Amino acid sequence: MNIIVNNTSMVPIYEQIMEQIKAAIISGELVENTALPSVRSLSKELKISALTVKKAYDCLEQEGFTVTVHGKGTYVAVTDKEVLEEENRKKTETELEQVILKARRRGLSDKEIRSLFEILMEEG
Numbered sequence: 001m002n003i004i005v006n007n008t009s010m011v012p013i014y015e016q017i018m019e020q021i022k023a024a025i026i027s028g029e030l031v032e033n034t035a036l037p038s039v040r041s042l043s044k045e046l047k048i049s050a051l052t053v054k055k056a057y058d059c060l061e062q063e064g065f066t067v068t069v070h071g072k073g074t075y076v077a078v079t080d081k082e083v084l085e086e087e088n089r090k091k092t093e094t095e096l097e098q099v100i101l102k103a104r105r106r107g108l109s110d111k112e113i114r115s116l117f118e119i120l121m122e123e124g
Contacts, residue, residue: 001030001037005046013048017056025065025076026084036066036074 003020005013024030036042039057043050057074060066064083068074103113 003042003046005048014052014056014059017042017046017053018059021056021060022063022065022087025079026088030076032076032078034076036076038073 001021001024003017005016007013009016011019021030021036030036036057037045039050039053043053046053057066057068061068061074061077065077065079066074067077100113103116104110108116
């Protein structure tokens with residue numbers, strides 16, 4: 001697993017870690033029961049605080065993506081593919097909403113936004 005943190009990003013480091021691990025789980029790169037690196041080893045590898053990694057792992061566990069076995073480590077949870085797909089849909093909706101708001105702030109009408117979207121969908 002290759003995690004990259006951007007120290008200049010406006011996104012907190014723990015969220016960057018979470019998003020990359022979630023993406024790896026959703027894509028199937030990380031499968032059920034796979035052990036994640038220890039908090040200490042990942043913090044050393046990324047040159048960040050162990051508390052930051054711990055916060056990311058705790059949040060992943062709260063969201064149901066991982067389970068922690070005391071004294072053994074953190075593992076990818078047994079996950080329902082529908083839950084993972086729904087997570088992807090929610091994230092995409094949020095990102096699209098942000099883009100639409102930016103476009104409206106820049107003075108584009110809803111009709112212009114739809115036209116741009118259609119053009120980009122055809123090209124993609």
